[in-house]
Amino acid sequence: MAAAIELKQVSKAFKGKRAVDNLSLAIERGSVVALLGPNGAGKTTTVSMILGLQQPTSGQVKLLGGSPNERGVRARIGAMLQEVSVVDGLKVAETINLFRSYYPNPLPLEKLLRFANLEEERDKMAASLSGGQQRRLGFALALAGDPEVLFLDEPTVGMDVTSRKVFWDTVRAMAGSGRTIVLTTHYLEEADSIADRIVVINNGRLVADGTPSEIKAETTGRIISFVPGAGVTNETLLAIPGVSGVEWNGPRAHVSSGNTDALIAELIGRQVPMKDIEIQSGGLEAAFQSLVQSAK
């Protein structure tokens, strides 16, 4: 079966400046992919081209094996974009029903209200909802057509902690039922917990692509710390292959390395005297910062 989404050497230029630069990417059906990148990296432009809302300057975009501009393809996708369009004069349930009417096989209204945690707001005017409630309405509208591919652009901005949890539980359940989900987020811990693949974009280019643990391991965000025995100096540690930096906190040395497994073997092999050994992962945040900085 064709990939859910395929980008081949896609570029998009605005007034000569490339917002997306020669991006190639295939997203398998049933996967949950997070697009990460700093402000202005090109994430929204990429999603807009996949949705057919913007046309690439060059390259090819395929969605569900066809063109994003085909009606038949559009009926099979759902998108929650940063701007939620609220129709004036309609209540929450009426707005959802309007969107349901656009699709051949919509999900039931009650299910959508539950997924979006909007059961209590069903009879409120949509325009009177708070920012976070409007985002949740945007989620219900994105799901209205029971989409095979779901796009979530910064979905949890403005949501409170409870709504966020309900939201991600629902997204996880959706992913479990074989849908393809593409999300952009600035909350790296969310990407880490929900995505099975993370694609990092910077300056319109792909700078890393892998599982959350591969992305974390690819970077210098990992540290071994220990209290070295007498005679072990900064220079001794820096001279060991695989050590990318050493910082001291009193008697404790924090040694960073791209591959802490290999480094620990090296330290033991060299019989470096060590006490109270700890291995810390820098986490996705550190990995992300280091990727974005090294790509500059």
Ligand SMILES: Nc1ncnc2c1ncn2[C@@H]1O[C@H](COP(=O)(O)OP(=O)(O)OP(=O)(O)O)[C@@H](O)[C@H]1O
């Ligand atoms: N319509 C436009 N006209 C001119 N430049 C644009 C337009 N849309 C986007 N850009 C530029 O393209 C680049 C990528 O923007 P884009 O919105 O895709 O980034 P992003 O990764 O989604 O950022 P953010 O995290 O801030 O939403 C930015 O430099 C932006 O200023």
